[in-house]
Amino acid sequence: MVGPYRGLFNGPGIKAFVLAGFVGRMPMSMIGIGIVLLISALTDNYATAGAVAATTNVxxxxxxxxxxxxMDRFGQSRVIPPFAVINALGLAALLFSAGLRLPEWTLYASGLVVGATSLSVGSLVRARWSVIHGGSSKLHAAFAFESVVDEVIFVTGPALVTVLATAVSPYMGLAVALVFMFVGCLALATQRRTQPPVQPARSGGGTPILIPAIALLSCVFLAMGAVFGSVDLITVAFAEEEGVKGAAGFLLASFAGGSMVSGLWFGSRHWRISLQGRFVRALCVFALGLVPIVFIGDARVMAGALFLAGFAISPTLITGFSLIERLVPPSLLTEGMAWISTALGFGVAIGAWAGGRLTETYGASNAYIFSLGAAFLAVIVGIGGSGFLRVPEAPSPAQS
Known part of the structure; x- marks a missing residue:
């Protein structure tokens, strides 16, 4: 399993941007659940908590x-710092608005600033890998590694923010996320050697979302995002219903843990199945894996079910980003990958909102039906439009 990853980090500056990207990405698994935990603790209203989290994600x-x-036009080193500063101010404003019991609209306003200035750090890091290993079979291993990093973050982040918010202070989870974001993003901005080259502005340049395959992938990831957003919120409420609210982060970590394990395995293999075929198969496994959670009413059993349900997440994301790298012109690469983050963000917002409403009305266990439905919608769209996803295969390891 180690073979394909051997030598992946050999090169000037690679380890530095990987480490900075890891730290800067930690908030992506902390802010959503941190907002839910903070606002639900202060208002005892999951609908409001979900709505603020949804506003941030939108x-x-x-x-x-x-x-x-x-980033494509001016370079990461010039764009990251101002975004990081404004994002830190927005997070601080959200904490103060909650702590001082300011009017509810201030929560939405500060959440809006936080979301608008949050950087897709994963896309920035993957764009660097694409420049370093583009056209090589090592790019598959690099994207697999990044997917595993994402899942390590989603294993540790929710557990960390839940412990901080429930055992220390409701505000502490978001405060720690602020520190991770600021330190990691500024550290990444200093890594100029590995950043993608600046692309000159072009008249009538267009946008990757107008490419049919990118539009299709965005629709699939929109539905997947709805799964993630709803599962996050519903699982917090499920843990509270079971009398173990402090275990919510660990339940979500189980979901990400399954994806982390599968990502290591998936990235270590040289696949003969086409990217298109891998993507569709991973989507089907993802939807089927979610079926059991609808019928479970015990937190310990749910942890195991979520672990198994997470197995197809990394393979789907790995193949999705690999397809983006093949389908988008180099001059639009960062923006193309950012559209996946956009689709996931909209989906998470929809899922958080719907999950909050359904949980308030029908209870957490019944609300999981929405997550399952969104997963099957992703499968239907992915299979229906799979013809757009045919791309040339990367060279084999012997050729690269």
């Missing part, structure tokens, strides 16, 4: 392609 979804285009 703002991120809208802003991600714009920040991606700015």
């Amino acid at each position: 703002a991120f979804a809208v802003g991600a392609p714009l920040s991606g285009r700015l």
Whole structure:
């Protein structure tokens, strides 16, 4: 399993940007659940908590392609610092608005700023890998590694923010996320040697979302994002219903843990199945894996079910980003990857909102039906439009 990853980090500056990207990405698994835990603790209202989290995710979804285009045009080192500063101020404003019991609209306003200035750090890091290993079979291993990093973050982040918010202070989870974001993003901005080259502005340049395959992938990841957003919120409420609210982060970590294990295995293999075929198969496994959670009413059993349900997440994301790398012109690469983050962000927002409403009305266990439905919608769209996803295969390890 180690073979394909051997030598992946040999090269000037690679370890530095990988480490900075890891730290800067930690908030992506902390902010959503941190907002839910903070606001639900203060208001005892999951609908409001979900709505504020959804506002943040919608703002991120809208802003991600714009920040991606700015990265392509001006370079990561120039664009990251101002975004990081404004994002830190927005997080601080959200904490103060909650702590001082300011009017509810201030929570939405500060959440809007946080989302709009949150950077898709995973896209920035993957764009660097694409420049370093583009056209090589090592790019598959690099994307697999990044997917595993994402899942390590989603294993540790929710557990960390839950412990901080429930055992220390409701505000502490978001405060720690602020520190991770600021330190990691500024550290990444200093890694100029490995950043993608600046692309000159072009008249009538267009946007990757107009490419049919990218539009299709965005629709699939929109539905997947709805799964993630709803599962996050519903699982917090499920843990509270079971009398173990402090275990919510660990339940979500189980979901990510399954994806982490499968990502290591998936990235270590040289696949003969086409990228298109891998993507569709992973989607089907993802939807089927979610079926059991609808019928479970025990937190310990749910942890195991979520672990198994997470197995197809990494393979789907790995193949999705690999398809983006093949389908998008180099001059639009960061923006193209950011559109996946945008789709996921919109989906998470929809899922958080719907999950909150359904949980309030029908209870957490019944609300999981929405997550399952969104997963099957992703499968239907992915299979129906799979013809757009045919791309040339990467060279084999012997050729690269």
